Amino acid sequence: MRDDALVVGGLVVPEVLTRLIRSGRWQAPPAESPVYRAVFGDEADLPSFYGEAKILRENASWQRLTVDEVFGDPAAGGPGVDPARSVVIADLGPDLPVVLDHRLTADDPRVLYLGPHGWTVIAPNAAALIAQLPIAPPPPP
Template identity: 35%
Template structure:
């Protein structure tokens, strides 16, 4: 499955199909994202498509961050990324395809609004860290 010409990782499409892609407990979110989320929403496929159509048209430089050699990446390219959800107003998290198109890393926009931070090396790692990597019946 593709959105904006980018392939969604199979682990993500499986998690969505199996209804594992849902809001984890707040303490888990805080530990993973190192933020205090206020209005968490993990996009389903329809919302992902809509959000990413708008993402390609985004013009506000505040959303793009700044390259940070000391704590990469710092920035993001809307044409090489897909939004997965939000942690709150102006706090999206996304797949970043710039390093590896077959295993995009996961970034989030720091609440300060000027820096994208790596939260997981790939979707599988994100699902594990959010405790969404198992089918609900097996818990």
């Protein structure tokens, strides 16, 4: 792990996303942007892509929730989520979180979204999510 890694509850945020966050480029497109329907399969209400301070603040309580409290049971359909093994990085509005799911791999977590049809995988990793969004690339390391 790099010395400058962003670590949230013991989970490392991928370097490409950390660079965007720390450079101020991890910003939500306007709510009316068609990117939300294209990427997340949903409309945005009050989208927010979190800065470092908000990620740390939001995840302090998120990671203490139980699987049942976040509709996380995979048996209910979809991938489910384990708050203790995930990091909330954004939301499209109240109760519409976007998370890094570290259950399959700690190094390159997939990205999940809790929309109207439950948890869905929206990208295999943070780099793939970023490539789908109208965000300037992160500065080089």
